[in-house]
Each structure stands twice: as C-alpha cells, then as structure tokens.
Amino acid sequence: MKNKTIIVSNRLPLQISVENNDVKVSPSVGGLATGMKSVHQEGDSLWIGWSGLTEEEVNPKIQSQIDQAAKNEKCLAINLTEKELNDYYYGFSNRTIWPLFHYFMEYTKFDEQEWMGYKKVNEKFAEKILENLEDGDTVWVHDYQLLLVPGIIKKNKPKVTIGFFLHIPFPSYEVFRTLPWRESLLQGMLGADLLGFHTYDYERHFLSSVSRILRYETQFNEITLKNRLVKVDSFPMGIDYEKFEQAALEHYEKTQEQKSELQVRLDQHLETTPGSKMILSIDRLDYTKGIANRIRAFEHFLEKYPEFKEKVRLIMLAVPSRSNVPQYQKLKREIDELVGRINGKFSTVSWTPIWYFFRSMPFDNLIDLYTSCDIALLTPRRDGMNLVAKEYVATRTDLSGVLILSEMAGAAHEMNEALIINPNNYDQIADALKQAYEMPLIEQKSRNRTIQKRLKRYGIKKWSSEFIKALEATKVNHISKKAKQLDERTKTYITEQLNNATNKILFLDFDGTLVNFQDDPEKVAPDQDVYEIIEKLKNKNCDVVIISGRDKEFLNTHFGDKNITLIAEHGLWLKKKNEDWETTENVKKNWMSSIRPVIESFVDRTPGTFMEEKNYSLAWHYRKSDPELGGQRANELSNVLKDLSSNHDLSVLNGNKVIEIKNSGVNKGRAATKQLTKKYDFIFAIGDDWTDEYMFRELPDETFTVKVGLQKTDAEYYVEDTAEVKKLLKKFTE
Ligand SMILES: O=P(O)(O)OC[C@H]1O[C@H](O[C@H]2O[C@H](CO)[C@@H](O)[C@H](O)[C@H]2O)[C@H](O)[C@@H](O)[C@@H]1O
Numbered sequence: 001m002k003n004k005t006i007i008v009s010n011r012l013p014l015q016i017s018v019e020n021n022d023v024k025v026s027p028s029v030g031g032l033a034t035g036m037k038s039v040h041q042e043g044d045s046l047w048i049g050w051s052g053l054t055e056e057e058v059n060p061k062i063q064s065q066i067d068q069a070a071k072n073e074k075c076l077a078i079n080l081t082e083k084e085l086n087d088y089y090y091g092f093s094n095r096t097i098w099p100l101f102h103y104f105m106e107y108t109k110f111d112e113q114e115w116m117g118y119k120k121v122n123e124k125f126a127e128k129i130l131e132n133l134e135d136g137d138t139v140w141v142h143d144y145q146l147l148l149v150p151g152i153i154k155k156n157k158p159k160v161t162i163g164f165f166l167h168i169p170f171p172s173y174e175v176f177r178t179l180p181w182r183e184s185l186l187q188g189m190l191g192a193d194l195l196g197f198h199t200y201d202y203e204r205h206f207l208s209s210v211s212r213i214l215r216y217e218t219q220f221n222e223i224t225l226k227n228r229l230v231k232v233d234s235f236p237m238g239i240d241y242e243k244f245e246q247a248a249l250e251h252y253e254k255t256q257e258q259k260s261e262l263q264v265r266l267d268q269h270l271e272t273t274p275g276s277k278m279i280l281s282i283d284r285l286d287y288t289k290g291i292a293n294r295i296r297a298f299e300h301f302l303e304k305y306p307e308f309k310e311k312v313r314l315i316m317l318a319v320p321s322r323s324n325v326p327q328y329q330k331l332k333r334e335i336d337e338l339v340g341r342i343n344g345k346f347s348t349v350s351w352t353p354i355w356y357f358f359r360s361m362p363f364d365n366l367i368d369l370y371t372s373c374d375i376a377l378l379t380p381r382r383d384g385m386n387l388v389a390k391e392y393v394a395t396r397t398d399l400s401g402v403l404i405l406s407e408m409a410g411a412a413h414e415m416n417e418a419l420i421i422n423p424n425n426y427d428q429i430a431d432a433l434k435q436a437y438e439m440p441l442i443e444q445k446s447r448n449r450t451i452q453k454r455l456k457r458y459g460i461k462k463w464s465s466e467f468i469k470a471l472e473a474t475k476v477n478h479i480s481k482k483a484k485q486l487d488e489r490t491k492t493y494i495t496e497q498l499n500n501a502t503n504k505i506l507f508l509d510f511d512g513t514l515v516n517f518q519d520d521p522e523k524v525a526p527d528q529d530v531y532e533i534i535e536k537l538k539n540k541n542c543d544v545v546i547i548s549g550r551d552k553e554f555l556n557t558h559f560g561d562k563n564i565t566l567i568a569e570h571g572l573w574l575k576k577k578n579e580d581w582e583t584t585e586n587v588k589k590n591w592m593s594s595i596r597p598v599i600e601s602f603v604d605r606t607p608g609t610f611m612e613e614k615n616y617s618l619a620w621h622y623r624k625s626d627p628e629l630g631g632q633r634a635n636e637l638s639n640v641l642k643d644l645s646s647n648h649d650l651s652v653l654n655g656n657k658v659i660e661i662k663n664s665g666v667n668k669g670r671a672a673t674k675q676l677t678k679k680y681d682f683i684f685a686i687g688d689d690w691t692d693e694y695m696f697r698e699l700p701d702e703t704f705t706v707k708v709g710l711q712k713t714d715a716e717y718y719v720e721d722t723a724e725v726k727k728l729l730k731k732f733t734e
C-alpha cells in the first residue's frame with residue numbers, strides 16, 4: 001500500500017453537531033481548516049481531529065453516523081469528554097497558549113488542572129495516531145492545541161518522520177518564558193523533525209526560546225539534539241487561489257435569479273447610494289482580531305473626515321468562536337455595545353454606518369462580500385497569518401479594491417502593496433480609509449496585480465508541498481552529510497583492522513569525547529570505564545595518545561601515571577610514555593600581556609564567562625553564559641582577536657563554547673602527525689570539536705577518523721555521544 005500522510009489538528013475540516021438525534025455536518029471555519037482542506041482533498045491522507053462533539057452527546061447511533069460522515073471525508077473523528085474539552089480546549093489551549101502567544105498576557109491563565117487536561121488530550125490524540133500509523137507514513141501535526149503530540153509520537157516510534165506547523169505567532173522569549181510548563185512544551189514540539197512557522201520572526205523567537213530555555217545548540221535553522229537534528233523554517237501559508245478566483249469569475253456571470261439574497265441587498269444599497277463605498281471586515285469574533293479597535297478607528301474616521309458620512313458603510317462579519325471562554329463573551333458584549341453606540345450616533349434615516357453580522361456565512365456569501373466591497377479593513381492586534389486578507393485580493397479579478405491591513409498580521413510580511421497600518425493608531429487608520437476611498441483605479445490595479453502574482457505563485461498547494469519536501473529532506477539529513485554514522489558493521493570492520501595490525505596508534509580527545517562537558521571544567525574527571533579502556537588498549541599493544549586542549553597539569557593529574565602519551569594545550573606540550581613533559585614548539589609568550597586585558601573586558605561584559613590561562617595560550621569560556629549573548633560576544637571576540645593577532649604568529653580557535661588564542665602552528669593536527677614516528681598500520685583519531693578537525697584533516701588518509709556529535713566535520717564517521725565512544729572503544733578491547 002502507498003504511504004500516507006496523517007494530518008492531525010484539533011479541528012477537522014468538518015464540523016459535526018447533533019440535531020434531533022441526528023448528526024449535522026457543516027464545514028469548519030478558521031484558516032487552518034479552510035486552508036488544509038484543499039491539501040487534504042487531493043493527497044493520500046488521513047485527517048485526525050476532534051469531532052466537535054462531547055462523549056456525553058454521543059450514543060451508538062450518533063457514533064456510527066459520526067464515523068461514516070468522517071470516513072466520507074477521509075477523516076477520523078475523536079470525541080472528547082466535557083471535562084477534557086473544558087480543560088484542554090476552552091482551558092489550556094484558549095485561555096493559556098492562545099492569549100500568551102498573541103501577547104495578551106493579562107488574559108493568560110496558569111492553571112495546573114487545565115495543563116493536566118491538555119497533556120491528557122494530547123496523549124489521546126497521539127494514541128489515535130499510533131493506532132492508525134503504518135510503516136512509511138508521515139505525520140503532520142498542526143497548531144498550538146497539540147504541541148505535545150510530536151514528542152509523544154517520537155518517543156513511541158522514533159523512526160517516524162514528523163512535521164509540525166504552528167499557525168499562530170510564536171512569541172518572544174520574554175513572553176514565552178513566563179509559562180510554568182515552557183520546557184515540556186518545547187520538548188513536545190522538538191519531537192518533530194521539521195517545525196514550520198508562518199514568518200521568520202516567529203521562527204527566530206522559537207529558536208531563541210530553545211537555546212535559552214533548553215540550552216540546545218541552534219545554528220541557523222537547525223537544532224542539535226542529543227541524537228538527532230531538528231529543522232526549523234518559515235512557510236507563509238497561502239490560499240487555494242484558483243478556487244477563489246474561479247468563484248469570483250462565476251459570481252460575475254450570475255443572472256439576477258441566480259444571485260443570493262445577500263447579493264441582491266448589497267446591489268440595492270449601491271444603487272440607492274451612488275458613489276458610496278463599502279468597507280468589509282471578516283473575522284472570527286476574537287480579541288486578537290482588533291475588532292473593537294476597528295470600530296473605534298472607523299468612528300474616528302467619520303469624525304475626522306465628516307464628508308464621508310453617508311458615503312461609506314462598514315460591513316462587519318464576525319463569526320462566533322470559542323464562546324465558552326469568558327474573554328470572548330466579554331468581547332461580544334463590547335462589540336454589540338460599540339456597534340449600537342456608533343450606529344446610534346451617526347445613523348440617518350437613509351444610512352446606517354455599520355452593518356454587523358454575528359454568524360458564519362456559506363462560501364458563496366463570502367464571495368458576495370469579497371467581490372462587492374471596495375475596501376477590506378483588517379486590523380488584528382496580532383494574527384498568525386490572516387487568510388481573509390489573501391482571499392479578498394484573490395477575488396478581485398478586475399484588480400480593483402484596496403486592502404488595509406494591520407502590520408501585526410503575518411500576512412503583512414507578504415503584502416507590502418496593501419496599505420499597512422498599526423491597529424492601535426486610529427489616526428493612521430482614518431487616513432488610510434480616506435486614501436483607500438480616493439485611490440485612483442490605476443493605482444489599485446497596480447498594487448493588486450503585484451499581490452495577486454505572489455498569492456498565485458505561493459498558493460496553498462505550493463505551501464504544503466514545500467513543507468512536505470522539506471520534511472522529506474530531513475530523512476536524509478544524516479546521509480547527506482559527508483560523515484557516515486558508524487554502524488555495527490563498520491565498527492566490526494575497524495576492530496578487525498586493529499586486531500590484524502602490528503603497529504597501532506589511537507588519538508583520543510578528552511572533553512566531549514572520553515567525558516561529558518560540565519559547567520565547571522575543573523570538575524570533569526575520567527571515570528573507571530575510561531581507565532579500564534586505556535589499560536586494555538595498552539595490553540593489546542596499542543599506543544594510546546590523549547590529545548587535548550587542557551593544560552599539562554590537568555592531564556598529569558588524571559593520566560600522569562598511566563604510562564601513555566599525553567599531548568596538552570593542542571600540542572604545545574608533550575609527555576611521552578614514561579618521560580617528562582617537554583615543549584614541542586619554540587613559542588613566544590610576550591603577546592599574552594596585550595591580549596589578556598582584551599579577553600578580560602569580554603569577561604566583564606558577559607556574565608557567566610571566564611578566562612583560562614594556560615602556559616602558552618589564553619581561552620575564553622562561555623558555556624555558562626546566556627547562549628545568545630555568549631554566541632554574539634564569541635563572534636565579536638574572535639574578530640577582535642583575529643585583528644589584533646594578524647601580525648603575530650597567533651591563531652584563534654573557535655572550540656565548543658570556547659575561544660582560544662595561541663601560537664600558530666600549534667594544533668592537534670601537527671601534534672598528532674609528529675607522533676607517527678614509525679610505520680603505523682592502524683591509525684585512529686576521535687574528537688568532538690573544531691580543534692579536532694585539524695587531526696582529521698592532517699593525519700594520513702588511511703586514518704579512521706570519528707567525530708563525536710552531529711556538527712559538520714571532515715571526519716569520515718560520526719557517533720552521537722560519549723556513551724557511543726565508550727562502546728566503540730570497548731569493542732576495540734575485546
Ligand atoms: O478552531 P477554533 O478554535 O474555532 O479556531 C479557528 C482557528 O483559528 C486559528 O487560525 C490560525 O490559522 C490561520 C491559518 O494558518 C491563520 O491565518 C490565523 O492567523 C491563525 O489564527 C487557529 O490557529 C486554528 O487552530 C483554529 O482552528
């Protein structure tokens with residue numbers, strides 16, 4: 001059977017309700033459902049989501065109708081109990097994550113019980129997915145209601161490819177950090193192999209939270225976890241452009257009889273008030289959509305420019321949404337009151353400034369509205385994307401119409417040609433309305449032409465195929481790297497080579513290879529395993545070399561009596577078996593006095609960092625610092641040091657959370673090569689950071705080179721972590 005994609009979201013594209021002990025099915029409202037629906041219709045996919053009903057409402061007859069209705073649409077419906085729905089949907093999803101991620105901190109509730117409910121329902125969704133998952137399937141999870149699902153799936157089925165797309169903004173770290181469950185939510189999301197966001201800003205906010213809260217390494221758009229990489233990227237969601245364009249074209253072809261009642265009323269209005277223009281807004285009744293602002297700005301417009309009275313009408317469609325949440329109820333009252341007040345204030349016998357609909361409308365009526373209104377006024381205070389903006393422009397097949405759009409909507413990033421406003425600046429909105437009203441047709445056309453081209457090019461199908469393509473690519477992430485993961489067969493092969501060789505030498509890096517990192521480097525020490533491995537390798541006639549950036553005192557403390565070769569400070573010091581320490585290079589130290597104060601100034605300015613003074617080098621460590629600041633300062637310091645040292649024989653090394661400056665020509669590659677004093681027929685080198693790359697590059701071609709970790713490398717193979725290193729070395733000793 002062909003592999004399928006399992007789409008998972010809270011809401012299915014169909015909305016099921018019960019009337020007179022029968023199910024009633026209607027399409028869902030909201031950008032996620034309307035957008036993904038087009039993707040689902042064409043692809044080989046199964047969509048899993050909430051039925052829209054509670055278990056309490058369901059009896060066996062209803063259940064079989066639900067199952068059938070869902071099946072007809074390639075869907076699988078999950079019922080939630082009333083309690084689950086309250087804790088998970090009305091609670092944690094829409095009273096915690098939704099307001100917080102939209103920067104409405106004062107609306108955000110932190111409630112342990114709701115969090116437990118959220119976890120439970122995420123597990124329920126994950127179970128359903130696992131039940132329906134077949135080998136080779138891909139899972140695509142959507143949105144903030146299901147942030148924990150990727151993590152649960154990955155834990156149960158590590159090999160499954162999982163994508164996650166967030167349809168709402170990801171807030172700045174300063175906001176996200178206020179969540180008591182921030183680690184769990186991030187860990188849940190990181191179960192995915194690819195994480196998608198609408199805009200680059202949301203993406204970078206997410207990366208910053210990951211690096212600050214979980215302290216994972218993030219490079220460009222890749223997060224390095226212990227045993228795998230997670231890709232992060234932005235994919236601005238598009239619409240089914242052709243569907244809207246086609247619907248608009250058909251709309252214009254309609255005879256009087258074919259027209260909807262709404263359209264007839266709209267036509268009548270335009271006929272009776274020639275020269276007047278209609279302003280449209282469509283959104284779910286949500287405080288993020290800035291509906292109250294919009295009405296107030298409209299009021300300000302009528303006051304500032306009274307000449308437009310009786311010449312404009314605001315047609316406002318607000319779709320009921322999440323009405324069990326108190327803030328939505330409050331908003332409803334506020335809007336009712338505002339509309340009443342403004343209509344009361346400005347209405348004349350022949351004119352009502354605001355036409356307000358509080359309900360959802362069928363697709364055809366939406367097209368009536370889009371095509372009949374000269375101006376669209378969309379003023380969200382925050383909005384992940386806002387598909388209505390895109391739909392409006394797509395239906396303007398004659399290129400007329402002006403879109404006024406809030407800069408706080410994700411869509412504003414792609415719609416520069418719209419009149420972009422700040423939703424809190426009523427004066428600016430009033431001016432934009434005037435500009436829109438007066439905009440020459442030629443200008444409207446030119447703006448819309450550009451937007452339409454873009455919307456057409458990056459429609460919903462392109463969006464989803466780009467996402468799936470990027471998701472597929474994560475499968476070959478490891479393979480496309482130059483280094484190959486060291487599998488059992490290769491381990492056995494290398495061990496055989498070692499066993500068959502006469503002269504064998506092993507270069508072992510210390511930190512990050514034989515031992516794990518700790519915040520305080522002085523606390524790191526080899527464990528019994530490491531010592532045993534070394535003893536056994538010696539017994540097998542191997543020359544063991546510990547090759548490290550550490551100073552000789554440190555290596556002496558831990559390995560001084562082990563009768564092996566030690567190389568300290570990247571090669572500056574050498575201790576041959578049973579001999580004393582010697583310097584290998586004739587190096588100067590006079591540069592240190594001028595570089596020391598520079599590094600000290602970085603220590604002063606960057607909390608959590610410190611300087612290590614070695615005999616012939618200086619190192620600035622930033623592992624404990626704020627990761628973002630540390631990273632920035634590291635770049636800065638490395639540039640400063642490169643400038644300062646250009647006329648001296650010095651080089652600057654970027655290690656694992658350390659910048660080190662030392663004499664050029666002193667590096668692990670040169671130091672290791674110098675140890676090849678006889679004809680070795682087995683050479684092995686293993687290490688984890690930049691400084692080890694010198695070994696990988698400079699040792700002879702026949703060397704078995706192994707990188708620890710997933711970073712880019714010139715080594716031939718890689719292993720994931722220090723535990724793997726030990727397993728490998730133990731195998732050598734068997
Ligand atoms: O399912 P509901 O609770 O009734 O809410 C409807 C949907 O609202 C949100 O939509 C978002 O997705 C759009 C498409 O990506 C985007 O344009 C918009 O800015 C978002 O707010 C929500 O994210 C969905 O999960 C809801 O189903």
Ligand SMILES: O=c1ccn([C@@H]2O[C@H](COP(=O)(O)OP(=O)(O)O)[C@@H](O)[C@H]2O)c(=O)[nH]1
Pocket residue numbers: 028029030031032034035282283284319359360361362366385386387388389391
């Ligand atoms: O009565 C309505 C009003 C709106 N919509 C659709 O709901 C979606 C709203 O998506 P948007 O991204 O603008 O906002 P969201 O509601 O997802 O936050 C759009 O596709 C609209 O066409 C609908 O199906 N019926």
Ligand SMILES: [Mg+2]
Pocket residue numbers: 509510511512513687688689
């Ligand atoms: Mg190391």
